[in-house]
Amino acid sequence: MRGPLIRGNGWKWLLCAPALTVLLLAASGPLLIVLVYSFLSPGNMGGVVWEFSTEGWFRVFFRRDIFEPDLVTLNHAHLTVFWRSIWLSFQTTLICALLGFPTAWFIATRPPNTRTVWLFLITIPFWTNLLIRTFAIQEVIRNNGTINTVLLRLGVIDSPIQMMFTDFAVLLGMAYVFLPLMVLPLYAAMDKMDFRLVEAGYDLYASRLMVLWHVILPQVKPGFIAGSILVFIPAIGAYVTPRVLGGGRTMMLGNLIALQFGQGRNWPLGAALAMLMLIVVVGALIVYLRALGRMEGERRG
Amino acid sequence: MAEKSYSVRRIPGFGAVAVFTFAMLYLPIVILVLFSFNAGPSQSVWEGFSLHWYEAAFQNRQVRDVSIRSLWLAATAASIATVLATLAALGTTRGGRFPGQTIIYALINQPLMVPEIVTGIALLIFVAAIKVQTGYTGMGYLVMAHTAFCIPFAYLPIRARLETLDAALESAAADLYASPVQAFVHITLPLLVPGIVAGFMLGFVISLDTVVITEFVKSAGQDTLPTYMLGQLRRTVTPEMNAIATLFLALSLLIVTAFFLVTRTRGR
Numbered sequence: 001m002r003g004p005l006i007r008g009n010g011w012k013w014l015l016c017a018p019a020l021t022v023l024l025l026a027a028s029g030p031l032l033i034v035l036v037y038s039f040l041s042p043g044n045m046g047g048v049v050w051e052f053s054t055e056g057w058f059r060v061f062f063r064r065d066i067f068e069p070d071l072v073t074l075n076h077a078h079l080t081v082f083w084r085s086i087w088l089s090f091q092t093t094l095i096c097a098l099l100g101f102p103t104a105w106f107i108a109t110r111p112p113n114t115r116t117v118w119l120f121l122i123t124i125p126f127w128t129n130l131l132i133r134t135f136a137i138q139e140v141i142r143n144n145g146t147i148n149t150v151l152l153r154l155g156v157i158d159s160p161i162q163m164m165f166t167d168f169a170v171l172l173g174m175a176y177v178f179l180p181l182m183v184l185p186l187y188a189a190m191d192k193m194d195f196r197l198v199e200a201g202y203d204l205y206a207s208r209l210m211v212l213w214h215v216i217l218p219q220v221k222p223g224f225i226a227g228s229i230l231v232f233i234p235a236i237g238a239y240v241t242p243r244v245l246g247g248g249r250t251m252m253l254g255n256l257i258a259l260q261f262g263q264g265r266n267w268p269l270g271a272a273l274a275m276l277m278l279i280v281v282v283g284a285l286i287v288y289l290r291a292l293g294r295m296e297g298e299r300r301g
Numbered sequence: 302m303a304e305k306s307y308s309v310r311r312i313p314g315f316g317a318v319a320v321f322t323f324a325m326l327y328l329p330i331v332i333l334v335l336f337s338f339n340a341g342p343s344q345s346v347w348e349g350f351s352l353h354w355y356e357a358a359f360q361n362r363q364v365r366d367v368s369i370r371s372l373w374l375a376a377t378a379a380s381i382a383t384v385l386a387t388l389a390a391l392g393t394t395r396g397g398r399f400p401g402q403t404i405i406y407a408l409i410n411q412p413l414m415v416p417e418i419v420t421g422i423a424l425l426i427f428v429a430a431i432k433v434q435t436g437y438t439g440m441g442y443l444v445m446a447h448t449a450f451c452i453p454f455a456y457l458p459i460r461a462r463l464e465t466l467d468a469a470l471e472s473a474a475a476d477l478y479a480s481p482v483q484a485f486v487h488i489t490l491p492l493l494v495p496g497i498v499a500g501f502m503l504g505f506v507i508s509l510d511t512v513v514i515t516e517f518v519k520s521a522g523q524d525t526l527p528t529y530m531l532g533q534l535r536r537t538v539t540p541e542m543n544a545i546a547t548l549f550l551a552l553s554l555l556i557v558t559a560f561f562l563v564t565r566t567r568g569r
Contacts, residue, residue, distance in 0.1 A: 009399040015392030016405050019385035019452055026449035027412050030423035037426055047429070099322045102312075106319030109310040120561060125326050127557040129510050131527050132546045135534060136329035139336070139344050139543075146332055149345040179326065195310065208312060237416025239513050244534050254418040261422055261517070271426070274419045281416060 031278070038271035046265045056268030060276060078256070085253040086280075088171055089235035093182075095175040096231045097224065100182035104223075107183070108190035119187065126180035134244045137173045138164065141245075165247030173241040178234060182227035189223025222295060229288040233281050253277055330550070337543035344540055354544040363529065364545060371509060371526040374440070378447035379455065379504035385448070386455035386500055387493070391485075394463045395471075413453050420450070421517035428518055438520045446518045450511060451504035458503060458564060462496025463489075495563050502560045506553055 038056050040048040060078060065071035107118040125133060140146045141163040148160040163169050197219070201211040217224075239254035246252070251259075257277065260270025337355070341348030358364050393405060412420065428442045466489065474484035512527035519528060526549060533542060 009401075012392040012395075012399055013401070015388045019389040019456075020405065020408055022381075022385060022445065022449050023408050023411065023452060026424065026427075026445045027415070027420060028408060030427040031415065031419070033426055033430075034419070034423045099318060099325075102315035102318035103322040105312060105315050121323065122326075123561075124554065124557060125330075127506055127510075127560075128330075128550055128553045129527065129546075131510075131512050131530055131534075132333075132550055133330070135530065135542070135546055136333040138534065139333055140329050144343070144345055146345050176325065176329070179322065183322075198310075212312065233414070234416070237418055239416075239418040239421075240531065244531070254416065257418055257422060258517075261425060267426070270422060274422055277416055278419055281414065285414065 034271045034274050038268055038275050040268050042266045042268050046261070046267060048267050053268065056266070056272040059266070059269045060272050081251050081253060081256045084167065084250070085236055088167065088174065088252065089232050089238075091171055092174040092178060092235045093228050093231045095171070096179050096182035097228065099175075100179060100186055100227060101220075101224075104183045104186035104190055107187050108193075122180050122183050122187075126184070130177055131240060131244075133177050134173055134241050137169075137176055138244060141169055141172065164245060165250065167246070167250050169245040170238075170242045170250055170252070173245040174235050174238060177241060178231045181230040181234070185226035185230060186220060186223040189220040189226075193219045222292065225288060225291050229284060232284055236280055236284070237277060333543055334547045334550070336540050337547040339540050339543075342539050344538070344543065354540040355548075357539075357541045358544045358548070361541070364526075367524045367526045367529040370523070374443055374447055374525060375505045375508035377444055378451050378508045379501050381444070381448045382451035382455045382504045383459075383497060383501040386452050386504075387459055387497055389452075390456055390459040390463050390496075391489075394460055395468075409456055410453050412450050417511075417513040420446075421513045424514060425517040432520075440523065442518050442520070443515060443523060443525075446514050447508045447511060450514060451507050454507045455500035455504040458499035459493065459496040462493055462499075466492050499560055499563050502556050502563070506556050506560075509549075509553065 037048055039052055039054065041051045041053040041055065043049050059075065061075055062072050063075040065073070103122070107115060107122070110118055138145070142148070143160040143162065143164065147163070148157075151157045152160065163172075193216070197215050198211055201215040206214070237254055238252055239258060242250060242252040242255055243258075246255075253273065254277070257270050257273045260266045260273065336344045336347075338350050338352070339348055340351035340353060389405070389409060393402060424442075424446050431442075432438060470488050470492070471484050474488045475481075479487065510527070512525075512531055515525050516528050516531065519525070524532070526545070530542065530545070
């Protein structure tokens, strides 16, 4: 602290330099290359040709007729994937909020010594492998999986319910995988909550619903917003869950991007799609930060 | 009073939803683990206890190879990331705010905010270009990618620990004519050890968990355990996969528990 090796702030940069080099080389730098590639022409066998082109971005939303290149229509296949991504991510967030709020409340109202245990139970799935958890869900819902086997044995159904490779499977998988991300910030908000206000609400003859709506919810709102962002962003970026649980017809944006670097082989289009995903994610983050700033302002004002 | 505060905290139905949530979180995993011990080839019809599938997993050469590669990669990437993150944490927490700090924070946290699939294809493009230029197809790319991805996770607990350390201790060392390096080695580093251990463990778990980035960066024959599993899941799987998943799960659980124990001693 006192008497650093190098005067001024240079030593701080020096200490950060190795980490920043790796990050620039293997995280931020490649992102810039993606941006550049989205404005190039596709090569024949994947890769790119170094010619400027906006065709990649054009194809994100539109398609040209094979025989008449001037005939332009909306690319409905892509729009369907965008819509499914946003809609499934929104539903995932909603399910996580509906299950997460009571769960976080349950944990926050336990006695302090058992609270740690419950919290630990929520954190474990968060740190265990996402692929394994997706595999676990697959085991439960596949045609000869747990649910179908039990229902068949009980005679409730005659033939297995097809759950795998549907939007439902993807939704269930994502809600399952991302739920802890909603519970943790909600719990953090409830932990800081002033329970005397809740008591005051009841003392003034407010019903449970009124207390919930007017006293509790405003106080845990920051947790809700943080949780929603934490669930929504990885849901929009999901790749593994829809790949394993969904089929070719339940693709999400992440799978569409990957396709352009595999069999589809249109790298500029893939790069443009990846940039689009990044724009959506950054947009969501900005909305979050603004909401946070507004709440800070309200608290001060 | 005690009775009253209890009723104030109770909202009817919430307990039931919470129980449902915990059941939903754990039942699939319990079923997965249970059927790894199944004698038969089914993952839903119990045919008796057996360690047969664990034996099969251990004798499966490919599984052994990818497991060793995963552990090696996680250990290497987490070690490098922890060293780099420790240096960066020292640079960003000591001596007050400075211009450019926001940029450093943004760069360090960037892998957390960008979806893995975007980072994955970005690295695919980048690595493809380097491969054409240099012809190198070794593990270096994976180590680099995993290290970058582990840095923000390793950085978090180390910075948190540094912030709770009493800066007066370092000042005292400086007053007693310790050089900055001496002060670091004798005062800061020993106190920082729990943070560094936690950072390493977090980085290790994250590297083990990473599947998307590996999938796009790996060259032929560089499958890790997660990418191997991802490839197998599309086929008809036997409880051998459950056995592999269970072992993997046990390892993660062990590290996470250790992480909690290490970080809990923070206040003392």
